[in-house]
Amino acid sequence: MPHKIGFVVVSSSGHEDGFGAKELMVHAPTVSGWRSPRFCQYPQEIVIQMVERCRIRKLQLLAHQYMISSKIEFYISESLPEYFTPYQTERFHRLGYVALSDNEKTSYKARELKSVYVNAVGQYLKVIFHNNYTNRYNLYNQVALIAINIIGDPVDYNEENLDPEVAQIIRKLDEKKQEAVHHENYDYAKKLKQAIVDLQKIQRAPESSMNPPEYSSSPPPQQQLKAAASPQPEKERSTEKKNKRERQEKLPKVTSPKPGPQRRSPSPPPPPLPPPASSTTDSRINVDALPYDERPLPAQRKQKDDTFTYLEPETNEDIVGDTPRSRITGEPEPLTEKASREAGFAIEVFGEALVAGAYSKTWSYREDALVAVYKKLSDMPTTTSKDDLKNMLRAAVFLIRRAIKDKVSSVFQASLRLLKMIITHYIPKHKLSKVETAHCVEKTLPDLLSRTGDTANRHRVMASNFIQEMAMFKEVKPLLIIPVHLVQPLKGTLPSRLALSQVELVENLIKEMGTDNSGFTVDNVMKFALGALDYTTAEVRDKAVRIILHLYQQNRVQVLDHMPTDETIIRKNILYKTLFDGFSKIDGRPTESELKAQKKAAAEEAERKKKEEIQALQEQLAALKEMQSEVQAGKGKEQIPKAKADDRSKKLSMSPNSDTLDDQSSVTNYLDNLCIFCGERDESFTEEGLDLHYWKHCPMLKRCEHCKQVVEIASLTDHLLTECDHKDMFGKCQRCTEAISKDHLLEHVKTKTCNPAKAEKVANRCPLCHENFTAGEEAWKSHLMGKEGCKMNPRRIMALQRTQPGAQAALKAGGSTITKTGIVGAKQRPSITGSKIPAPRAGLTKTTIKPQPKR
Structure with missing residues (x-):
């Protein structure tokens, strides 16, 4: 059914x-x-x-x-x-x-x-x-x-008109063959298949001898008799006629094969019936006599798995010692005129018959030719002249190059075995020079590399493995041919499979051979890998990254010399970011993403502290304003006593209270008109007046040239590195601890001309004049406001000119209260360190003052 x-x-x-x-x-x-x-x-x-x-x-x-x-x-x-x-x-x-x-x-x-x-x-x-x-x-x-x-x-085998006993034997052999294939015993399956073919030949031989020599449209009489005697019920024949009519309707151009022995009767083209495989005669080779396991496979076809590898020709290593396929009869087809011209040198050395086999269209002849060359070179006596040895080697290399390109797996493997024997056995045995070894490698390596891009994965793996093996031969390794050839830059037009195989070969051989006297150097490998980073296939780029990271573990300084130094290029290219992150991990340093996370956490912590300080300052100001309002309220309610002039005790008892209230009022008024940064006091220092003072005149402050915020000069460096809107443009010099533009940071670090900074507890560092001076808060005032202070502070001279008349007026007044309160104001400075003064309201530019962090 x-x-x-x-x-x-x-x-x-x-x-x-x-x-x-x-x-x-x-x-x-x-x-x-x-x-x-x-x-x-x-x-x-x-x-x-x-x-x-x-x-x-x-x-x-x-x-x-x-x-x-x-x-x-x-x-x-x-x-x-x-x-x-x-x-x-x-x-x-x-x-x-x-x-x-x-x-x-x-x-x-x-x-x-x-x-x-x-x-x-x-x-x-x-x-x-x-x-x-x-x-x-x-x-x-x-x-x-x-x-x-x-x-x-x-x-059923009986359909082929075989003897019932023979058909039964064939059926049992076929069952055993299927069982052997199921257990992956392919050698035994091949023998069983050959036995089945031989039995079919023996059974059909008498019939073939009785066939007429010429073709005709009608079957021979013997076949007609057998067709009449063949057990075919009438019901089956009528069914076949019905099927034929259906096929003509469904498939109008189909020529259906007729049943029975007529299938073995050939006819002129177009052949309406399929000719039998057993009766095909070929002057070159009887391919049908071969087991189907050894029949030629389709050329240029992709075999992704080895589920049916028994269809491939056998590639046993013992093939060298025996004459394979001895049952094949006939000779290979003669060489064409073009092939004769091309292989003229090989014909002179090995003879036309052997070269004809190498050029044959039948893969078995091509393999036999390589095996014959293998045996001939292996048996070559040591007394042979050097010229003959060299000629045979070069002729063999010519045939190997042709066989390497062969699509049949067994021919390709035979060429690899022959090449390995020549390099590792033939050349050392006859003591030929390194020139001959170099000739073998240089001639065959390009063809081997082209096979690494083959569509068949098995051929691709075989070619790659052989190149790696050949590179490690003791005869080939000192020549440095393969490494130098592999690190040639990848071309953009190179197919992706070839590019991927080349990068894999470089990666594997670098791990085995290193970069010392191996043909691989940091320079040529880095040029190759950096070029591979621009290739279109992601797998090629990933392997190039792995090559660079492997080199970095061995030669860090040399690898960094080949890497780009422009931060913008690194940030834009994800591969470069991956590489530098890998470098950081190898060095045990945090990566760029980890550094950003740390900076973000530090900035959040600093912001939290600033908010706490601002809140504390606001509470202090609120307390001062409350005191001032209470004093003013008490002043309004106070009435000057109009008692008798002789009541001195009462008047004296009230005098201390009046003095105390006057002192508190003067302190409050003084703080209201005081700059808490430079200590200058002026009646014009209202809330708007102080904003203008901070914006233009205070010698302790400076406007950031990049974000236009007003910051303390003492904290300018920290502002540029952590708070400024353009903080990504700056980096920190570890020598002078100042913020340097990243465009000039590398040159700044290399020249080492900056003034080294001292420890923070020992000295302060001015970001304007780049000088070190005495540590402490008061030292900042002396440096930024004094006569011999910072020469690079443009507000210092203006402040000196502005404060000198005020100081002289204070001396003329002789008021001890001002002096006293001035000291109090100065002492209040540490308590408000880290303050943040609000921006001016009177239409001025943004002037948020960034405070100096506590030291």
Whole structure:
């Protein structure tokens, strides 16, 4: 009874990332299916291998809703061709085609399920997709197939008109072969497969000898007799006729194969019937005699996993000692004129027969040629002349270069084994010079690197591993050829797989070889890695970052010399930020993000303290104003006693109270007109007058040139580093502790011409004149206001000129109260350190005064 046939995808002409043909092997509601590459060339094709040889009854295809092929063709085959290319389809026989709807009626929302009824026997099915329908959703001219289902039943060996006993033996051998494959015993499975093929040959040999030599449209008499005698019920024949009519309706161009022995009868093209695999005769090689495990694989096809690795040719290391595939008969095809000219030197050395094998279209001949060269070079006596040895080496390298580019895995591996033998055995054995080793490496390395970008992951890994292994050969390592070649800058046009493989090779070899006398230097590796940071693929950039971080662990100073010093470039480029964060972690320092978090926490703490200080100051001012209001209220209520003149005791008792009230009033009035920073007192120092004084005249204050805030000169450096709106423009010099513009910070640090700062407890540091002077609060007044004070403070001279007349007037008045209160005002200075004076109200520019932090 027909049932669902399992299958695997052998190859496809291409696919979009994430939509490989392997997706067709999974049947699930969420499967995405296969999708052709964007803007691909048509036709596109997929080759499917069924789990066993079967008779296909029906094919079901689920098309995409808008990536729809205009026509889908079907081909079937018993085995794969030698070279699987679109124009070499002699093994595949066309069944026909179906046309799909353009889906415009459903507004490209529904998916079409197409059922195709066929009656064909084989194990390989090829599906060819032609040009897509154009619509507004299909932007990249793609075709897609969501799912494919194969309905059929296994082919009994009795259908091939074999002897019943032989068919029974073949059936048992096939079961054992399937069991061996299930247990991954591929060697045993190959032997069983060969035994099945041999039995089929023996059974069919008498019939083949009876066939007429010429082709005809009708089968031979012997086959007609067997066809008449073959057990085929009338019911089955009528069913096949009905199926044929259905196929003609569904698949108008299908030529269905006829059942029975007629399948073994060849006919002129176009062949309506598939020719048997066992009767194919080829003057070059009887490929059908090979087990299907050793038949040539499709060229240029991507094999993502090794689920069916038994389809690949055997690559056993013991292949060198034996003559492989001894059962293959025939000779390779002769060389073309172009090949003869190209391989003229190799023909002179090895002979035309061997080189013809290396140029053959059959992969087994190409592998045999390399094995023959391997054996010939291994057995070469040491008495051979140097010239002959060199000629053989160079001819072998020529053949190796050609074999490295081969798409067949076994040929590629044979070329690697031969190259390794030449470098590690042949050259040392015959004591050839390093020039010959360099010749081998220089000629083959570019081809090996090109294979690291192969679409087949297995070939890519083999090439990368061999390059790493070859770089560590004791004969190759001193030449420094491979490291120097690998660190060549990446070109922007280089394919991403090649670029990724090259960066991986550099990363792995640096870890193994280091940068001392290895061909890798900090300079050439850093140039390579920095160039890789600009590559378009993220994986390449990430590996370049890892290379730089690895180098930094060994050579920190040299690596930093190659890194950019411009802070803006570092901040804008996320890769540079990652690198510098990595440097900080290696050095045990906090990263930039951690520093920002610490600065933010410190700023928040400082702001909290300032708010507390402002609140305390406001409470003090409120208390003073309350005292002043009480004094004024008491003054209004006070009445001068009009007692008798002789009542002195009462008058004297009131005099001390009046003096005390006068002193308190004078102190309050003095504080109201006093600058708490410079100690200057003026009757014009009202609230607006003090704002103007702070803004223009106070010698202890200065306007920030960047944010226009008024700050104390003593705290100017801290303001520029932590509070200023442009604080990101400044950095701190560890030598002089001052705020320096980042544009000049590097030059400032390198020149070391600044005056070194002393400890804060020992001396103060003036940010204007850059001089150290005595520590303490009063020292700041002396430095910023004194006659011999800071020469760079422009307000100092103005303050001296303004305060000298006031001082002389105070001396003339001789008022001891002023002197006393002046001292009191000076003593109040420490208590209001850290104060924040509000900005002026009279339309002045923003003048928030930043206080000096407590020391």
